[in-house]
Amino acid sequence: MTARAVARGSLRWRVLLVLALAAIVPTIVVGVLAISRARHDVADEVQRGALAHIRALGAALDGTLQDARRTVELAASQWADAAGDAKSTQLLVRRLRRDVPIVEQLSILDPDGHLVSGDPVPAGPKLEGAGPAPAPEEDIGSHSFGGYIGDAVFDHGKPVIHMVVQARGRTGELMGVFVATLDLGFVHDVIAAARLGPGAQVLVVDGVGMPVASSDPVLAPGSRAGDPVVERALASTVEGTMSQAGWVSAYRNLSSYQSLRGVRWAIIHRQPEAEAYALARRTTRDTIVIGAAALALALALGAFFATRLTRPLADLARRADAIAAGQIPDEPPVEGPGEIGTLAHSVDEMAKRIAERAELASALARGDRLASVGVMSAQVAHEINNPLTTVLGYAKLLLEDKPEGHADRNALELIADEAERMKKIIGSLLEYARAPRPSEPSIGAGAVAGTSQPAQVLGHVAALVAPQLKKVRATLATEVTTERRIAIEPSALQQVLVNLVQNAAQAFTTGGAIVMTAKPAPGGIATVITVADDGPGIPVEARTKVFDPFYTTKAPGTGTGLGLAVCKHLVATAGGTIEIGDGPNGRGVEFRVVIPNHP
């Protein structure tokens, strides 16, 4: 990549800029969206997962408590219908302890709250600031006829709850109350068996924020009331999530569970944000790395393709610069796909037209110079012509005075002949130098002053030279494939073409064929008129001189050497060009006259 190729403002620089923007902007936008989406999705998943976890733990807790309650209720119902037999009551209590392992103590009270069987009535929760402790049976709610699960009570640091179940007989009559103390150690076992994420903790608190169980091996004592997550969990209707102080928490109020209905227990799952969102962080890092790599690859590919795309254009620009500088590049034309190829072709076509115009302009300039030379020559010829006329006149007078055989007669005849020849040369010079005559009538109807209709002029020329061609047994064919008018006086064109046809005819020794054509030049700005013959031709080395004045290949004394010079002068005066080349099939010569079309 050259300095010119990446210069600020260059086409390649701009293409690279566009490609870079096209790659960077979507990459950044997509990357940011992907990162944001990933974080959002991960946050959702973390919260969903945590909620699912605590729902499962809550359901396990509820299931165990419900099983315990149903079993105790069934036992209470059996006891109520069994009419209070002491032995069967003891048996029932033993069986209940066996069937419900979490039952730590069991007391059976009569409807008045007196102990009938089992353990002494346990002490209820001691609430701070609640005043003197009530009687045990009141404290645990045995006075109530409703089922009951209270807040957690810590018995020597071990969390337990009291469950009160009515013992109603067949008729629905209250026969007594079963008060069971349930060991909540199973909650800890359930939590401990759960597979928690890195750094995650689970905590179960009762309605006053006292921890019932925790995933920590040691349950730290003391109420968690005041912890924002605990407060939020206990105040919530069902469940929710919150992020606070670098922790992601999910909580569920367990009061909606059947076993804990009306008791505001809560289960809380918390995990450090750094651990919870580790996947999001990894996704972010991967997205950035992959995005950067993709961006680099896109930019590299973009640079590669930009170079490939702009190289023909740069070549084309250089070619255009060369053309603008007036040079015709030697390099082959630029090749390229699609529009670039079309553009290259158009530039080359344009260059060709510019060359033609330059050639025409050059010819015009040459014509001007020749015109100046002609004017000067005409003046010289005019000045010479008068004394030469005198010389010729006196030579002829002297000849008339000299009889045949006089010794001076040969000299005088030589003087007269040479003077005559000089006059002829001067006549040709004057003709060469003569300016176009716009006033001359144009050929053909609808003619425009200073313009010719090639078909008409070519036809007229054919008619003029027909007798001369017949003498030398030459044929003339014309072919006109253009209807455009050309910017040259008809007489001038006629003179040029007659001259060229006569030259061809004079070159034949045993007859020949002459072809005269007029067709549009490439680009449509000029018309090409050719006069070709199948004669002996002109040597290549002589071709560069045939348009020079006084150069002739004819026998001495038979040509003035001004015919083709006059032709070139006339064509150049019209802004055209005349060239000589090989004739068709490499035989003879072909004169190629290019005249600008009339606008």
Add this chain to the structure above:
Amino acid sequence: MRLPLLCLALAACGGGEPRAERPIKFLHTFSPRETELFNTTIAERGLHVDASLVPFARGHQVIEELLRAGRNCPDLIRIDATWLPGLVAAKLVVQPPPDLGTGWAAIAKDLAVVDGKMWALPQSIDGLVVVRLAGTPAPATPAVTDLITAAHVSELPHPLGVRVDGYWFVPWLRNEGVDLAPAALDGRAVRALRDFAAVFGGLAATPPSAGSEAPDELRRWNAHELAYWVTGPWQLADLRDRDQIEVSALAHAPRGGQLLVVPACAAQPAEGWRLAKELTSERVSLIFSDAFATVPTLAAAEAHATPLVQRMLAALASAEPLPREPVTPLLFDDLNPAVAAVVAGDATPEEAIAGVQRGWHHLVTR
């Protein structure tokens, strides 16, 4: 110039952060859908409320224990009207400011009065009525016997919707001239229970399992399996074709309601009454009335209630409140299992009523 400087100085001395408004702690027994509307309504009014739900079935016990303990005491509680005498007797609630004692419908205010004094703001009125679809002939009179007669005429297999519950048993009990009181049970109560249990399996479908009564009734009503449904306003919110529902009175039906009380242990009693006033305002009570067909308690609001609510109100006008005694809500703890035992065939009405009598005796003596 001095005043702004003084204000700036005070602000600077007062710390960088403004004190957060302390939320009003509200303990309620709304259903989940009512809770949702409550939260929305309160949020729109810019009140900062920390609300907690207590299931209605456990509400009486939990609330009384909470207020007795005095910890985490709410500023306002929504209670059933039958719980109020017990809370008043235990001096667990306080009277509202005098300016909140006016404007109530008479039957609403009665619910909030104990011993001649107003102790609560009535939030809604409820009770048992007979609901039927327009086109179903109304019972000849509100009497239970005419309801049974009308149900017999129906061609539906089990046209009567009645729940196996002591509250539903009250009209049958009162029809025999007995009210819900510990000392009043006699042979008339046995007869009432026998009549009540007799409707099940024939006029009324066999009762579903405990806890699924409400959804079962709703399903049967929506399936047009019920011609006459003894129910209360709490069920109307979930009904289809609410504009085609006709409501008629049931003689001796219990009438009650929901009240808003401020506990004696409330940290912000004035804020509690402010929230209570807002919840019972005409605007809010009509929002709840439109959504759940609850019967508003302000006399001014009743006129703007929907036609269905007004029909409900008219039917409840002849209903009779339950005895205003502290023991009244506890009576159902014995009555409900006894009624269920008889309907299930586990006990005779005589056995069941005798058991209820013994239970109530224990209750009264304790």
